[in-house]
Amino acid sequence: MELHPILQEFLDTWVYPTGFSGPGYDFRMHITERCIPAWNGMTMSAVKAAQEDAKTPTREWLWSSVLAGYAGEGPQMSIKQMSTQLLSVSLEDQERYIDLQRMRAQQVWDEVKHGMLHADVMLRGGYVKREEELMDSADANTLGILSYFGCTAMFPHIHPLARAAQHYFFEGSACLGIQVRMRYMNDPLDLHDNLSQYVDELMHFMEGKYQMDVYALTEKDQRAIEDTLDFLLKPWAPTLADALARAKQGAAA
Amino acid sequence: MNQPTRLPGAALAQELTEAGHADGAHTPFDLVLEAARRGELDEAAYYRLLGRLWVLKRLMYYVYGGWAQGLNVNEYPPSVDYLLSKQLYDDSTHEMVLVDEILRRGLAPTQRAVFRHPNGRFVIASRIGHFVFTLRALANYAHNIRMAALNLGAKLVELAWLERFAAQFPDPALRTLFDGLIAETASHVQMGRFVVERFVEKPVDQELCRRTAAIARRDYLAVLDEIGGQVLGVEEVTPTGHIEIPRGLD
Numbered sequence: 001m002e003l004h005p006i007l008q009e010f011l012d013t014w015v016y017p018t019g020f021s022g023p024g025y026d027f028r029m030h031i032t033e034r035c036i037p038a039w040n041g042m043t044m045s046a047v048k049a050a051q052e053d054a055k056t057p058t059r060e061w062l063w064s065s066v067l068a069g070y071a072g073e074g075p076q077m078s079i080k081q082m083s084t085q086l087l088s089v090s091l092e093d094q095e096r097y098i099d100l101q102r103m104r105a106q107q108v109w110d111e112v113k114h115g116m117l118h119a120d121v122m123l124r125g126g127y128v129k130r131e132e133e134l135m136d137s138a139d140a141n142t143l144g145i146l147s148y149f150g151c152t153a154m155f156p157h158i159h160p161l162a163r164a165a166q167h168y169f170f171e172g173s174a175c176l177g178i179q180v181r182m183r184y185m186n187d188p189l190d191l192h193d194n195l196s197q198y199v200d201e202l203m204h205f206m207e208g209k210y211q212m213d214v215y216a217l218t219e220k221d222q223r224a225i226e227d228t229l230d231f232l233l234k235p236w237a238p239t240l241a242d243a244l245a246r247a248k249q250g251a252a253a
Numbered sequence: 254m255n256q257p258t259r260l261p262g263a264a265l266a267q268e269l270t271e272a273g274h275a276d277g278a279h280t281p282f283d284l285v286l287e288a289a290r291r292g293e294l295d296e297a298a299y300y301r302l303l304g305r306l307w308v309l310k311r312l313m314y315y316v317y318g319g320w321a322q323g324l325n326v327n328e329y330p331p332s333v334d335y336l337l338s339k340q341l342y343d344d345s346t347h348e349m350v351l352v353d354e355i356l357r358r359g360l361a362p363t364q365r366a367v368f369r370h371p372n373g374r375f376v377i378a379s380r381i382g383h384f385v386f387t388l389r390a391l392a393n394y395a396h397n398i399r400m401a402a403l404n405l406g407a408k409l410v411e412l413a414w415l416e417r418f419a420a421q422f423p424d425p426a427l428r429t430l431f432d433g434l435i436a437e438t439a440s441h442v443q444m445g446r447f448v449v450e451r452f453v454e455k456p457v458d459q460e461l462c463r464r465t466a467a468i469a470r471r472d473y474l475a476v477l478d479e480i481g482g483q484v485l486g487v488e489e490v491t492p493t494g495h496i497e498i499p500r501g502l503d
Contacts, residue, residue: 075334076326083321083341086314091375094311095368101314105345108321112338115331132330141326 003036004043006179010172011036014205020213027222028168028212031229035169038233039176046177050184062190063127069193070118070140077141078111081149085163088156097160097215103207104163110200121193151231159224161215167208169232174201262453266446269401269466273409273442276470281481282414288485289423298484299427300360303351304372305381305480310348312375312385317341319392320399329396329452336444337396340404343437354430380479384472391465397452398461404445406466407473412438414477 003011015032018025053061071077085104089097119131134140143149148166155162178201181194216222285302288294294302317337324334355361355373367373376382384407391399412435419432453462482489 075331075338076324079321079324079334079338080326082338083318086318086341087322089314091315095365098311098364102345102349105314105342109338109342112335116335119331135327135330 001037001040003040004047006047006183007036007040007043007176010039010176010179014175014202015172015209018209018213022217023222024213024216027216027225028209031165031168031212031225034229034233035172038169039172042173043176043180046180047184050180053190054185054187059125059187059189062121062125062187065190066118066121066125066127066193067137067139070115070122070134071143073111074115074118074134074140075112076115077143077149078115079108081152082108082111084153084156088158088160088163090160093160100160100163100211107200107204107207110204114197114200117193117196121189124192125189148232151228158228159221161211161221162224162228164208164211164216165225165228165232167204167211169208169229171201171204171208175205260450262449262451262459265401265453265459265462266405266449269405269449269462270409270442270446272466273406273470274413276474277410277413280410280414280474281478283417285481285484286414286417286421290421292423294484296358296360298486299358299424300355300370301372302480302484303355303360303427304367304370305483307348307351307355307367308373308375309381309385309476310344310351312381313341313344313348313388316385316388317344319389320396323392324396333396333448333452336447337400340441340444343441347434347437350430350433354426358426380472380475384469384476387468387472391469394461394465395458397448398458398465400445400448401453401462402465402469404441405449405462406445406469408438408441408445410470410473410477412442 011032049061082104085107086101089101094101119128119134122128122134123131128134152163152166175198178194178198181190182198185191212225216225285294288298317340321337321341324337352364352367352373355367356364361367361370361373388399388403391402394402415431415435415438419428419435422428422431449462453459479489481487
């Protein structure tokens, strides 16, 4: 498989260098191998989208992008999603996992701050006059993949480390997507939105990396992460009806 | 000229602020400060002080986690979510600052050792537990009410003793530490004021704010009493007699 240079650079800079060895690191390398095809595919899709957007000066893409961003990581969704992570550590386990709670406390703030950035783009772009207007928008408050947040909300009942799969795979994807926007676009508002988030997303990715290297040392700890990655790598959108329609199209062709 | 709009909860916010100032004017921690100024506290006492305060802060992850689970999409304007997120992050930072000072002073070799030491252990049957359970129970109330209880209740008392410690504590490192916690604690009080002024309108909610804020102040003062006693080495008096179970509980 030929890797996109942005992904290759990300792997060389952030994924492979590590100060750790042992079962946690070995497990993360196994997880990395599973993530790479998906990361590569989404990087190439993001490049295609950025090239298209760069050719569209009317900026409709910006509006839909920040609106989707606001719905996905606006303050209203983020505080609930992120705070559940604080509760995934039992009092008995706090001695072992308090660093996770600390990182997640920061991430609560990071994620709502990202919502603030999306809102800021909408304000500066003249799409809304006040952020409160977004409370009247169903689009600004509908997350297409509710199950992603529902999965997160289940982590207190699954395992404190399960979140590492989301940190590693999804936040890694976010880093790659932002890198693409920064390299292929020069729209100031788009840059404002993405550049400011990059370091936070990278930190969240590194949290996933750290969690696996340091804590995922036993099969039991690793299982929760692997199961969650299984879920994340499932193609959510296609249903049986989609599959039947595709089969029909194939037969007709 | 247009008159400025009177915010619905402005009078209540003022009332709660005054009640908090009254309760914060003198707290059991005054005795700790006096003892420190007389040079009667040693490093072991400082460990008890920092350790118990740290236990309280590390339990706040569970309080805020529970509260945020009760903040639904579009229930309040986004500013309310922004402020709670910042407060959560701030108290996490305070937790880290406290344990860091314990380690920096060489009072314990590792964070794990602090968890296992009586000074850093969470005890369910304690006044810290009592206060944390009170806060956790506030998850049953609407967010405006719980913000009134903590931020315009217990936080006002916390701010009061922090200001006195920051001004007068004899140990320079601890004085600086307490001073460093003031700006964020004061901002939490302001957040409480913001929420109460704008989002507590109905008379029943206003009365609930008064009652829950009074409970939060009372239970926080009890925490200061417990920690103060531990710092000063005062033995707790075991209550005698039988326990009355309040009516309505089962």
